[in-house]
Amino acid sequence: MEFTVGQIAEVLRGTVEGDATQPINRLAKIEEAQAGALSFLSNPKYEPYLYSTGASAVIVSRALELRQPVTAALIRVEDPYTSFTTLLEFYQQATRTGKRGVEEPAYLAASSRIGENHYRGAFSYIGENCEIGRDVVIFPHVFIGDRCKIGDGTILYAGAKVYAETVIGARCTIHAGAVLGSDGFGFAPQPDGSYRTIPQIGNVVLEDNVSIGANATIDCATMGSTIIREGAKIDNLVQIAHNVEVGRHTVIASQSGVSGSTKIGDFCVLAGQTGLAGHLTLANRTTVTAQSGVGKSIKQEGVLLQGSPAFNLRDSLRANAVFRHLPDLERRLTLLERSRTEPEKP
Numbered sequence: 001m002e003f004t005v006g007q008i009a010e011v012l013r014g015t016v017e018g019d020a021t022q023p024i025n026r027l028a029k030i031e032e033a034q035a036g037a038l039s040f041l042s043n044p045k046y047e048p049y050l051y052s053t054g055a056s057a058v059i060v061s062r063a064l065e066l067r068q069p070v071t072a073a074l075i076r077v078e079d080p081y082t083s084f085t086t087l088l089e090f091y092q093q094a095t096r097t098g099k100r101g102v103e104e105p106a107y108l109a110a111s112s113r114i115g116e117n118h119y120r121g122a123f124s125y126i127g128e129n130c131e132i133g134r135d136v137v138i139f140p141h142v143f144i145g146d147r148c149k150i151g152d153g154t155i156l157y158a159g160a161k162v163y164a165e166t167v168i169g170a171r172c173t174i175h176a177g178a179v180l181g182s183d184g185f186g187f188a189p190q191p192d193g194s195y196r197t198i199p200q201i202g203n204v205v206l207e208d209n210v211s212i213g214a215n216a217t218i219d220c221a222t223m224g225s226t227i228i229r230e231g232a233k234i235d236n237l238v239q240i241a242h243n244v245e246v247g248r249h250t251v252i253a254s255q256s257g258v259s260g261s262t263k264i265g266d267f268c269v270l271a272g273q274t275g276l277a278g279h280l281t282l283a284n285r286t287t288v289t290a291q292s293g294v295g296k297s298i299k300q301e302g303v304l305l306q307g308s309p310a311f312n313l314r315d316s317l318r319a320n321a322v323f324r325h326l327p328d329l330e331r332r333l334t335l336l337e338r339s340r341t342e343p344e345k346p
Contacts (some may be wrong), residue, residue, distance in 0.1 A: 001025065001091075005057045008038065008074045011090075012083045014059070018073030022056045027087060030058060040084035049214025052250065059083050099137055115152065133170065145181070163220065169208035175236070177215040180204045183220040184226075184260060198222060200242060207231075213238060213254070229266070247284065265301070 006020035028037035030046055033055030041060035050058060050070055057073040059080045077083040099119040106120045109127055114120075114221050115134030124142045126132070132144075133152035144150070144162045151170030156162070160174045163181025167332055174180070186198035202221025206228045212218065213236035218226060221243045228234065231249040239257040240246065247266035252258070256270050259278035264270075270292040276282070281297040288294055289306040298305070306317070322329075 005038075005073045005075065008057070008087070012059070012075060012077050012086065014075040014077040014083065015062075016073055016075055018057070018070075019084070020073065022073055024056060027084075027091065029056065030055060037085070038227035040080045042079075042081040042084070043163075109146075121158070127164065138256055157214075163204070165220070167203065167205045167225075168204055169210065169230070171209050172206055173211045175212060175214040175216075178212045180206070180212070180218045181220045182217060184222055186242065186260075202226065202242070204228075207248075210234075216240070219244075219260075235272075241278070253290075 002025045004020060005022045007015055007022060008024060009016045009020065022039045022281050023036060025036045028039055028117060030039040030041055030049045030053050032054050033039045035054055035056055037055045038059070039055045039056045041047060042275040051068045053072055053122045055072050057075055058076045058345070059077055061080055062076045062078060080096045092130050093220060100117060102120045103122040107125045107223060108114065108120065111128045112126050112130035112132070114132040114255060115136065117134055120138045121140035121142070123140050124138050125147035126144045127148070129146055130144060130148045132150045135153045137151055137155040139156060139158040142156045145166070147164055148162055148166045150168045151172065153171040154168055156174045157176040159177050161179045162168070166181045181204045183200040186200055187195035187285070188198055190196055200220050200222050202224045204218050204220050205211045206224045207230040209231045210228050211233045211235055215236055216234050216238045218228065219242040224243065226240065226243055229246060229248040232246045233251045235252060235254040237254050238252050241258055241260040243261040245263045246252070247264050247268060249266060250264055250268040252270040254274040255272055256274045258264065258276045261278055262276050262280045264282045265284035267285045269287040271288060273291045274288045275293045277295045280294065283298050283303065285299045285302045286298050287304045292306055294305060333346035
């Protein structure tokens, strides 16, 4: 695919400084780009590359003031990062739409229906009574169990496993090895010390525009649904337990775990390796920093948490500052105690 700088600027509603007729045929990092490439500048620490890049064009902020002459054409926009993301989405969609048709062997149950313009890779399996929309891309070795529903434009990468009764909205992305709908971790302790399995008869529901990372697992509900709300983004290697609800446009980074029946609000951020205990509620726009553990509900919106157990970031930083000085404080306390107990010298 090839476009001119001017055509790209028109899509982004930007203005061009320089030669708008130059052809663009690929996207690249500003520090690595060569002729024919389009890049962007969002982080100020990369500004020196703007004056040396080999890119034919660079997306920059309207407010950026140049310190040196540039050879690349500039496309000025309000938010370079968002504009470049828009182009990446366009490129990704354009390349994905090339996958169409059915590779053999692939199985589709006679009772299931799939919309137009789809792709089913070799060794994919679709069970009984499924309803799958149009423009769906199903890569090889994907398993979709009975009575599942999948919305238009959703992509399931190789080896994804979707258990029976799962509902996936439109334009979702399920990455390789993800498992949706596996049993929740429900076991009843018995008098003899053994555990009895509690049947998990609920399902998993993903609303529209949800992304599930590679090898992430989302357990079905004991009863009802485990729900991932619209626009939520879940990273690789994340565990979501049964009956959890993840709010709209919430992001959860890798190696995090959410215990059963916890409700996470909208626009929350869970950084890497965070852990949430069960039956909690996190208010909207809660942020939990990396390697923190949350053991109680957060009712106030916009709270920033750190530590294990996690608490308010400012208090946590103060506590950590004191903690770093504990050896010195212990030494001073020991000297003080000695001075009070030792007899005075004449």
